[in-house]
Amino acid sequence: MLPALILLAPSPAGAGAWTQEEGHGQVILQGSAVHSGSEFGPSSDLYDSRPYDKLEATLVFEYGGSDWLTLIVAPQLLSVDLGAPAPSSYAGLGYADAGARVRIYNENNVVVSAQVVGRLPGTGNSQSAAAVGYEDPELDLRLLAGWSFPLFGKAAFLDVEAAQRLRFGDPPDEFHLDLTLGVRVAERWQVLLQSFNVISEGAGEGPYFGTSYEYYKLQLGAAYDLSAAVTLGVALVSTVFARNAPQENGVVLTGFYRF
Secondary structure, eight states, X not given: OOOTTOOOOSSSOOOTTOOOOBTOEEEEEEXXXXXXXXXXXXXXXXXXXXXXXXXXXXXXXXXXXXXXXXXXXXXXXXXXXXOTTSOEEEEEEEEEEEEEEEEEEEETTEEEEEEEEEEEESOOSOOOGGGTTSSSOEEEEEEEEEEEEEETTEEEEEEEEEEEEEEOXXXXXXXXXXXXXXXXXXXXXXXXXXXXXXXXXXXXXXXXSSSOOEEEEEEEEEEEESSXXXXXXXXXXXXXXXXXXXXXXXXXXXXXXXX
């Protein structure tokens, strides 16, 4: 059973390690807007770089085929604008995700799941530098663990996700580690602290992926229950440390409908 306090989880939005009840599910609309005007270099020194703005909108469908099996579909819209010295833009389909999460353990307020998600790019042969990184299929193999517990007298949860991201084409494979701490601070309010961490497994190919990279993001947000079925959330996200990767700052808006 999905605990009521599990409202926001690592991006792309989802229920973390918890599966949906059989015959029930949720629809999640998540939108984000980020800006970057600087970059972490090979020694993690921060310097001014080519600016860009990115908008993403992802619609996530999760449905409980059984109590232990959740089916996942998540199409995405994407808009990227690159600045000088060579302005470029892309607007259209981003990734379309499809897969499943299987619960393999559920005892003593701890749940462990495994998840497989295929990611198909919608950019096609756009010939735009703004679409780099969104042009090749991916496969996300993920192990998830969730723990519900009291924290200073408040209901809380911790979600830990480790993933092997297989990227086909020029980009290198990646290791992902996503962490979420959520605390129910009031009857309708929850605060969340999240960390999204990516380490490339070596360098890729081509002019854009000739070096390895890593980046670490922090996200702080809050969620409010409009009703038992509807929750709205807002968060701020920032790249706090990286190597050969941009420094991004942005806002994330999320709406949940549970059925």
